[in-house]
Every structure is written in structure tokens, then in C-alpha cells.
Amino acid sequence: MSFDTIVSILDSTIRLGTPLLLACLAGLFSERSGIFDIGLEGKMLVAAFFSAAVAYVTGNAWLGLLAGIASSMVFAFIHGLASITFRGNQLISGVAINMLASGITVLIGQHWFHLGGITPALSGGARFQDVALPFAQALKGVPYLGLVYDQLISGHSVLVYVGFLCVPATWWVLFKTRFGLRLRAVGENPAAVDTAGVSVVALRYSAIAIAGILCGIAGTYLSCSLAAGFGREMTAGRGYIALAALIFAKWRPWYALGATMLFGLLDAVSNRYQTIDIGMLHIPNQFMSAVPFILTVVILAGFVGKAIPPRAGGEPYVKER
């Protein structure tokens, strides 16, 4: 395997890992506040659709991003209504949100564009263009480092850089601010937070709103940057892989970066090779796509490092009994 190939695989790892990373951080905020979120997939899907639709109509990717975030937040709000205000089952709400998203995107897409549920192809300003970092051209000639800088670090869409910046930002918010302390506390022991005079409902709604924003960016990245337009079911299980990554990362932001990039790498490798031969061993492509899920089950089983979820996760908070 040449150095060029490795750089190119790592380059697509970053491209494919970014939506996972953003969705994973979305889930992290939500679940750290005690709200299970299996609706990451659905929120990404609506965002992918509305961002592409608005970007196509306006010709402006940034307006698309706004639409994507707004639509994802509407879905996040439905989830909040069900799981916070009406203290319903958070998992059932998530299932409903995913189904609603896969139905409504096709329904509206067909009504608006008459293309069987997809949006027309995006081009020019309707798509996020790759950003060349300073000196990328100049340093291209430097052996090894030049290639790494030019291909791997430079030349991604602005949303990729946003995604990577979200990791330290999430860490800082969760572990270095008062809001973050309270957010983590509300996921562990909401009664204690309530006793301290802090609103459990407000904290959980803000966590869900942040999750909505991040899923909105993730979905927009899929349709307006990675691809050029929306396609039916284009999230293709990425929301669930992000959920797997979240457990794999034990609900921690830096681990989330590692887990999502690992899963991105698996995706990149299986895209590139139909089968992988290691000596006598033939690893089929299908196995590679199942690896994130198998790894997560192993982690959940607790044989290799136990993943302990936030203690109050999934339980609606009832103030008085």
C-alpha cells in the first residue's frame, strides 16, 4: 500500500466520519442530560432534505444550513415534548421520529420537485465548497508532509472543520462551565438538580436543542457537501452508527472523536475494497459494515471496558409523586 493510498483512505475517513461525529456529539448532549435519543437518524434525514431543498431554491448553501438546523430542531422539539413535557417513552418517540422523517422527506420532496423524493442536483454556491487552507498550494511539493497537509488537513468543506471544532467545544461546555456541570448532573440525578433550584425541564430542553443543531449540521453536511443533493434514506443508518459510537465512546467527547473516526475508517476501507485479504483470511465487505455494531455489542456486554450510561437516562423526571 503506497503512501498516497493511505492518505487518500484517511482523507475519506475524515469525510465519512464527520457526519458521524456531529451526530454522535448531538447524542452526547442529549443523553448526558438523561434523554435517550435514538432519533438521531431521523433528525439528520430531515435536515439533509430541507437543507438541500432550500439550498437548491436559493442557490445559497448557508441558507440551506439554516433550514437544515431549523427542521432538525423542530423534530428535536417533538422529541422534547414527548419525552420531557409529557413524560412519554423516549425510545418510542425516537422510533416515531425516524419513521416520520423517512416518510415526510419523500412526501414533501415529491410534492416540491416531482423527482420521486429526491432534490435536483446542487451545484455552485448551493453546495459547500472545499476550503483550501493557506499555503496548501505552496507546501504541496514538500515530501510526505506536503501531501498530508494538502490532501488530509486542507481541502475539506467548512462543515468538517466545524465538526472537529465541536469536539473541544463540547468538552469545554460539559466539563468547564456551570451549564455543563448542571447538564451532567441532570442526567445522573435530576432530583438533586431540582432541589438546588435549577429547572430540570429547561436544562433538558436546552440539551435537546443543542442536539437538534448538531444533527442539523450533520444532515446538511450529508446533502450539501458530501453529496450534491438529497436522496431517499440518504442517512443510511448513520444515525444508528453514531449511537453505537456514542456508547463506544462511553459518552465522552474526545473518545467520540476516536470512535467516529474509527467507524469512518471502516466505512472508507469497505468502500474502497470489496474484500480484504490478510494472509489466508478473506474479510468480506459486509463484515466491515457490521463491525461498528459488533464492537458496540461487545462493549455493551462489558467484557472489554464497561460502558456505563448516565444514570437517569431514559427516565422521565416526575417532580412529585
Place this chain on the structure above:
Amino acid sequence: MDRLPTWADAILVPVLSIVIAFAISAIVILGIGENPINAMGIMISGGLGSTYGWGYTLYYATNFMFTGLAVAVAFHATLFNIGGDGQAQLGGLGVAMAALYIPWPNWWLALFGASAAAALFGAAWAAIPAWLQAKRGSHIVITTIMFNFIGSALLNYLLVNVFRPVGSMDPATANFPKATTLPNLSSILGLVGIPFSNQTPANVTFLIALLACLLVWLLIWHTRFGFALRAFGKSEPAARYAGISPVKITMYAMLISGALAGLMSINNVMGESGRLVLNSSEGAGFIGIAVALMGRSHPLGILLASILFGFLYQGGAELAMWTTIPPQLILVIQALVILFTGALDNMVRMPVEAVFHRLGKRRG
């Protein structure tokens, strides 16, 4: 606050939820520029207006009865089996192997063998998440989601690399032998003199699904195990105190649930396509969630909810044929039903409770 009378809890609240779900669906249809009353007419005539329509409605309903019962059995033990889809696909693998590798002399022996294989494979696919939940405390919702994906990757591999006949491009098994063809509903109804369209995939499995509803009802409300299951679902500490083993209940509930989901595949794999194709369950495992919620986890409710969803599927297909409304409308209706009967249950329940409370006060 007083508790609701049983009839309000079992009928009024779910019916109100469904009315809200359908009202919003009607608004969605209006939003995409179609007439909801017109759409409803097409759905009713397409799904229920002929024995052809009924055939498809009952065929879909058969699938949903199995997956609905699967979700319901687990629900009674407060386990949320979201992996019905994977279990149904693995059940399909069991059916395919039984039908292809064993030379069956006639259809009813084949049906027995294939049902056993379907139940076994479905249960096996539920066994690992069940064991992990019971012994290691791994959240069953997450593990069953993961197993859905692992299952579909496994089937993708097997269908492409192992079962695909030489020279075929289709990722599917060979056609099952003639002897395994199940009698369709029209020939069964013909025995008692009822004319029924023979152009539909509805088959003898429908009767097995009805039997499954009855058996699940007996199991949950008329056996010692069913009592233990419900006791465990109501309160784990109390059940534990009464000497009920949580590990046993979790395992048995999930094995039965997986077996029921697996059994669905005798309808679609053996009864309809006559071979195993990629993604054979077509999301029926998830519809089981809607069906179980709507039917309040009771077999009679599940039977009715399955027929309603079967009608929606067939009606939705007709709608897509005659109007510009895509069949994904059904996904939206399904999602709204799950949302209102499941997650937003309290939103409907609270006002109803308030009304009953006020009425009770006035009387008392």
C-alpha cells in the same frame, strides 16, 4: 387523581390518539395538494372494496400480527424488542434452509418444518441480546438495534456469496421446490364455498397468525408463566421477592418474542415470494411496534390493529397507483400513530383524566 374507568383506558384514549394521528395525516395530505377525503375513498375501495384488496390487506396483516405479538410479549415484561425486523429476516433464513435442503413430501409437513426453523432462527437472533440484558445488564433496545444491522449484513453476505444460484445476478436464494408451496386463502375459503380472489399472496399463514394470537392470549393471561411475566413487568423487585427469576423471565420473554417475529417469514418468504430475497421483512418488524402500541399489547387489539395497518399498506399502494401521493404516506401515518399512542400518550390521557375528574366531582 382518580384512575380512569377501564373502558376509557382501553378504548377511549387509544381511539382519541388514533383520531388525532389521522387528522394530522389528513392535514399532511392537504399540504401536498391532494384531497384527503378523496384519498380515503381510494384507500377504502382499493384495500377493502374487493376480495383482491382484502387478500392483500390480510396478507400484510398476517405479517404485522406476528411482529406485533412479538413486540407485545416483550412489552409485558417491560422489555422493548426493537429487533423484530432482524429476527424476522433471520427467520426467513431458517425457512429458506428448511425449504431448500429438506425434501418435503407435501406442503403441510413443509409448513411444520419451516415454521419450526423460522421460530428457532428468530429466537436464536433474540437470544444474545436477551442474555446480555439478563446477565450483563446491556440495554436491550441498543443491542437489538445493533443486531438488526448485524443481521442484515449477515444476510447480505449469505445471499450474495452462499445461497445465490450459479449464474444468477440477484442476491436471493433459488426458488423453493414446488412441494413447499402453501395453499392460498382462496383455495381454503373455496372449501367452505366462499369465493375469493386467487391473485393475492394471502395464504394459510393467516390462519396460523390467528392461532398465534389465541396462543399468546392463553400464554399471557392463563398460564403460570404469563402471570410471572406480567408480574415482572409491573414491578421487578416485587416479582423477585415472589421468587420469580428475572434472568429466566427475560430470556423466555425474548425467546418467545424472537420466535414470533421469525414466524412472520413463513408468510412472506414461503407464502409469497417462494424464495428468500434481500431485506425480506421490509420493515414489518418496526410496524409491529405501532401495532403493539395501538393494540395495547393485547392479542385482540393486535389483531384489529394489524388489519388496520394491512389496510393502510394495501390502500397506500393503491393510492400511489392512482394519485401523485407516494406510498411513503403510510410511513407518516405509522409514525404519527406510534407518536400519539406511544410517546405522547400522556398528552391525550391528561385532558381525558381531567374531564373524568370534573365529572366525578359534579356527581359526588
